[in-house]
Amino acid sequence: MSYINKNALVETAWLxxxxxxxxxxxxxxxxxxxxxxxxxxxxxAEGHIxxxxxxxxxxxxxxASPLPHMFPSTDRFxxxxxxxGISNGHHVVVYDGLGLFSAARVWWMFRAFGHxxxxxxxxxxxxxxxxxxxxxxxxxxxxxxxxxxxxxHNMVRGLQHMRANLATGREQVLDARAAxxxxxxxxxxxxxxxxxxIPGSRNLPFGGLLDPxxxxxxxxxxxxxxFARAGIDLGRPVVTTCGSGxxxxxxxxxxxxxxxxxxxxxDGSWTEWGGQPDTPVETGPA
Numbered sequence: 379m380s381y382i383n384k385n386a387l388v389e390t391a392w393l394x395x396x397x398x399x400x401x402x403x404x405x406x407x408x409x410x411x412x413x414x415x416x417x418x419x420x421x422x423a424e425g426h427i428x429x430x431x432x433x434x435x436x437x438x439x440x441x442a443s444p445l446p447h448m449f450p451s452t453d454r455f456x457x458x459x460x461x462x463g464i465s466n467g468h469h470v471v472v473y474d475g476l477g478l479f480s481a482a483r484v485w486w487m488f489r490a491f492g493h494x495x496x497x498x499x500x501x502x503x504x505x506x507x508x509x510x511x512x513x514x515x516x517x518x519x520x521x522x523x524x525x526x527x528x529x530x531h532n533m534v535r536g537l538q539h540m541r542a543n544l545a546t547g548r549e550q551v552l553d554a555r556a557a558x559x560x561x562x563x564x565x566x567x568x569x570x571x572x573x574x575x576i577p578g579s580r581n582l583p584f585g586g587l588l589d590p591x592x593x594x595x596x597x598x599x600x601x602x603x604x605f606a607r608a609g610i611d612l613g614r615p616v617v618t619t620c621g622s623g624x625x626x627x628x629x630x631x632x633x634x635x636x637x638x639x640x641x642x643x644x645d646g647s648w649t650e651w652g653g654q655p656d657t658p659v660e661t662g663p664a
Contacts, residue, residue, distance in 0.1 A: 382637030407484035425513040463520025473499035477593030482627035492528030551579035554620035562661035571652035582608035584628040
């Protein structure tokens with residue numbers, strides 16, 4: 379068994395060979411939770427894959443929203459991405475500093491704005507460093523260019539849609555948070571949120587998609603088995619969710635690699651749902 383949509387993933391060896399290709403742009407999409415006490419911008423400045431530009435998830439977002447890093451307008455995305463020197467003709471390769479955590483969010487954003495030629499670096503920066511490949515320090519500034527977005531509304535879900543789905547059950551809801559947060563037994567990472575999950579949703583902590591040693595994605599059969607154990611029918615639509623729309627994209631990446639295209643992410647995720655006064659909440663296991 380092999381990945382169906384192989385284009386979504388590239389290996390470090392491939393990137394090393396294509397690093398200077400004029401149509402390849404490497405993007406550091408690192409983002410960390412506050413309790414991880416890591417500064418992605420400082421780490422990028424200290425050392426990144428040569429030629430890499432930094433994609434700020436909190437800045438390339440709807441900064442007027444009270445919710446964190448919500449999807450930006452098409453105009454803002456076009457302005458910021460074009461400012462990074464990325465055009466529609468580029469093959470974008472995204473990585474992060476944890477192996478796979480926030481890179482998939484950037485990958486999903488590019489695809490949602492109509493850019494299919496985008497891949498995640500399997501194993502990310504940790505694998506690149508473990509192989510003693512070169513790093514560069516300091517900022518990289520590419521010549522600004524024009525990026526023309528074409529937003530795909532069906533790839534992103536909002537609160538109203540998620541409320542309606544409670545009644546219809548058309549889309550399976552799959553939560554990437556840790557089991558304790560999903561069940562409500564462990565506190566949320568953001569204050570003021572109720573514990574638990576969207577009624578009827580399933581749970582697959584995103585780390586379950588990764589090989590525990592290499593932090594690379596599991597082989598296709600093992601990946602498929604994880605979704606099956608979570609109770610997901612790969613023949614039906616899926617909405618992925620998490621704490622704030624970051625790790626949900628890792629589940630979306632896994633589903634896409636397996637050939638499942640009817641997938642969307644709930645952008646506000648638990649920060650929105652768990653912060654509402656009237657949204658129904660379930661506790662306990664799925």
